[in-house]
């Protein structure tokens with residue numbers, strides 16, 4: 001992406017963080033447990049895994065959305081920045097993993113095209129469908145939810161997840177995390193609180209996408225510090 005585009009994104013981030021805002025509905029997903037993440041591109045019924053007890057005896061789940069392909073500052077990547085953080089977080093907390101995958105993977109793998117598609121989704125307040133079956137959220141006491149920052153906000157497919165699972169998320173403590181290219185958490189916590197008013201939202205974690213891609217030790221250390229603070 002050009003510097004001008006990034007500048008535009010970051011300015012938008014600040015503006016959107018101040019304005020906030022969220023909203024409504026749609027569809028299916030995909031489950032994996034710990035490191036046994038399954039790749040799946042089409043909606044298909046998935047067996048819900050038995051939740052894994054975490055280190056403190058309570059069960060927790062890491063839900064994440066992440067893209068491969070061309071990403072800002074890291075070139076063409078085979079594992080998404082947020083996916084890297086999510087997997088380390090799951091290891092550190094003994095959590096199950098659930099990846100939000102689009103039901104129809106129409107997201108481009110070139111950066112400039114992807115930001116245009118994401119901008120359009122945001123402008124239309126879209127609710128893109130996801131594939132697979134969300135695990136039974138009642139099994140988990142804590143749910144970590146992470147994604148890249150897209151245009152200063154959660155990608156719209158996360159709003160689909162929040163809204164489709166409002167009942168399951170109610171009464172839970174949700175911990176937002178993100179990877180980004182400079183905007184930090186971008187108000188993910190406040191936006192999550194507004195979208196899931198019946199959940200408790202804990203402190204969030206923001207990690208630069210470039211760090212996620214290049215420095216796993218630093219990511220692990222940040223995750224460990226964060227988990228110590230919040231649990």
Ligand SMILES: Cc1cc2nc3c(=O)[nH]c(=O)nc-3n(C[C@H](O)[C@H](O)[C@H](O)COP(=O)(O)O)c2cc1C
Nearest residue numbers: 066067081082118148149151152179181182183209
């Ligand atoms: C559509 C789109 C919009 C983005 N908007 C922002 C933004 O507003 N602020 C920011 O810091 N980074 C922004 N980025 C950069 C991503 O948040 C960052 O590269 C992230 O680590 C990508 O994570 P992923 O590989 O898990 O998808 C954007 C990237 C894309 C593709």
